[in-house]
Amino acid sequence: MSNRPRTLYEKIWDEHVVVQREDGTCLLYIDRHLVHEVTSPQAFEGLRIAGRKVRRPDLTLATPDHNLPTTRRAGTDGKRLPIAEPQSAAQLAALERNVVAFGVPYIDALAAAQGIVHVVGPEQGFTLPGTTLVCGDSHTAAHGALGALAFGIGTSEVEHVLATQTLWLRPSKTLEIRVDGVLGFGVAPKDLILHIIGRIGTAGGIGHVIEYRGSTFAEMSIEGRLTVANMSIEGGARSGLFAPDEKTFDYLRGRPMAPTGEDWEAAVARWRELTTDEGAEFDRSVQFDASEVAPSVTWGTSPEDVVPVTGAIPDPDSFADPAKRAAARKALDYMGLAPGTALQDVPVSHVFIGSCTNSRIEDLRAAAAVLRARKVHDGIRQALVVPGSGLVKRQAEAEGLDRIFIEAGFEWREPGCSMCLAMNPDKVPAGERCASTSNRNFVGRQGPGARTHLLSPAMAAAAAVRGRLTDVRELVE
C-alpha cells in the first residue's frame, strides 16, 4: 500500500478488502450485521433451501422493530401478548424461529434492550468505529455517526452476508459535506440535515459516501450525529461517516458490547487513526455555514422539499426544471396545499415523535422542554411519543419526561418503528396531516393518503402545542 493520503472512507475500505478482482470489484468483509423481521425471512429461507449456515452468528444481532405494536406488550403473566395482525405476527414468529434455528443472538420483543435496530446498535456498543456494518434497512447509514462504514442492503445481500460475512462491492466516490459555525437558537441537527438535503437533492449523493466535517459536526453530540448520518440516504448516499473523536469514545465506553480493559485501550488507540489524512482528496465537496440554517420543515413528498418554517409553500412555476415543476404540482395536490401559504398557517392533526432518526434521549428531552407545563392543542387527534428503545424509554422515565408528555396529552408508547412507516397499527389516516420527526415524507409512507411534514423533535412538540406548523423559537426562551 502506498503512503498516499487517504480519506476516512478509503482507510476503512482498504482494511476490509478480502479479494480484489481485476474489474475493480472487491469482496469486502462485514464486521457487524443487524437483522430485523421484515427483510430477513426470505434470506433465512434461502439459506435453508441451499443447506447453508450463518457463517458468523457471533457478528450478527437480531431484534424485531418494524411490525411491533407500540401498545403494552406483556400480559399480567409477564408473557408476550399476541399480535393481532396475522401477517405481522407471522413475520415475528419467523424471526423467532430463524434466530433459534441459525443460532443468531436475539433481543426479544419484551427485553429492555429491544428497540429500533439503529438505536440498539450504538446503544449496545455493537456499532464500533472502523467497522463495516450492514442491515437490511436503508437507514443503516445512521451508524456512520460512530465512524462505522454502515449501509443498507437488500434481502439477497442479507442472505449473502449471513452465508459468507462478505459482500461484493465497488468503491464509492467520496463527498465531503463541510459545515462550520454554530447552529442558531432553536436549530437542531435535524434542521441541518434537512437543510443539506434541500440543497444537494435526494439524488445528490448517489454513488458517494459522505464524510461530515467541520466545526459544527465536531461540536455535535453523538445523538445529533446519528440523526444526521441516518438521513444520508435521503441525500442519495448509502453511507455517511463521522471521524470518531473523544465524544465517540465517551459515548461507547462501558457499553455492553464494547471492548473492555486493555482491549478498550488498544481499540481507542486504533480508532484515533480513523481520520481523513491531511491532503487527501474528496471526489466532491460542498460547504455550508451553520448560521444560515433555520428550523426547517418539508412541504412536499420528497425529503428535498425543504423550506424554513418562516417561509411559504413554493409555487411550482418557480422551479426551472420542468420535471421538478410537474413533481411539485403533484406533491402539492397530494399534500392539499396551495402555493404561497405560510408554513405556520398549515394546521396538523397528528404529531409523531419517534423513528430511527429522532427517538433517542436527547430528542425526547428537546421535545419535552417545549411541552413542559403546556397542553396539546384541541385540533390534534393523536400525538405519539415512541422511544427508540426500551433503554431510552427507561432513561426518559427516570428523568420524568414521560410525565411531561402524558400531562401534555401525548401517548407514551413502547419502542419500535411505528408511525414512521405504518407497518404496525400506528397510522396517519388518509387526508390527515402529521408533523413527524421521521425521515420520509413519501406518498403513503405514514399510511395510505397520509400527509407528512418532516421536522425536528422540538418543532414537532411546538406543532402539537399550537395545532399547526410552528416556529419553535416562539415557544422557548
Add this chain to the structure above:
Amino acid sequence: MTAVTIVEGRAYPLGRQNIDTDIIIPARHLKTVSREGLGRFAFETIRAEAGNVLEDPTYAGAPILIAGDNFGCGSSREHAVWAMMDFGIKAVIAPGFSDIFASNAFKNGIMTITLPQEAVNRLVEVARDHPITIDLETMTVTSPLQDRLDFAMDPFRRACLLAGQDEIALTLASESAIAAYEMRSDQLRCKSPRFGL
C-alpha cells in the same frame, strides 16, 4: 439467477423522476415471508391514477420500464424488485438509480440501464408506438426507428448477468481467502462483541 442477454418488447413510458420504493410497494405489503405474488401491489398508487401508462392495455405485459432520474430511491426493501418482477418487468431504463435499488435489481437479474436524460426522453417518445431492444452483449438500446444508444455497465455485474452467476456460490469459492482474512483481523479489531442478552 437465470442468465440474461437480451430484453425486448414494449416499454412503459412512465418517465417520472424520484420513484421511491414506497411507491413501488408500500410498507403495508411487506408483511410477507415469501418473495412471490407481490406484482399485484406493484406501483399501486400510480396504477390508481386516471390515464396511467401501467394500466394502459397498449403496454400490458411490457418487460421494460422507462423512468426519470433517481429511480428506486428510499427504502432498501428488495420487495420492490420482487414486485416489479412479478409484474413482468425485466429491465428499467432511467437517467439514474439509487445505489441500493440498482444492487437489489442486479441480484435478481433485473437490468438497470442508465442513459442520459435526453436519450431517456427520446425512448419515452419511441416507446409510445414501438418496442425497444436492450442487448447486454453489445451494450446497446435499439428501436425499429434506427435508434442506437450505447450504455455502460459495471463489468462485474454485466458478467454475472450474462452468466446467470449465483453470487453466494462465487463467494464461497473464495472461502480460503475469507478464512485467512478472519485469522489476521479478528484479534486486531476485537471482532466478537460480548453478547450477554
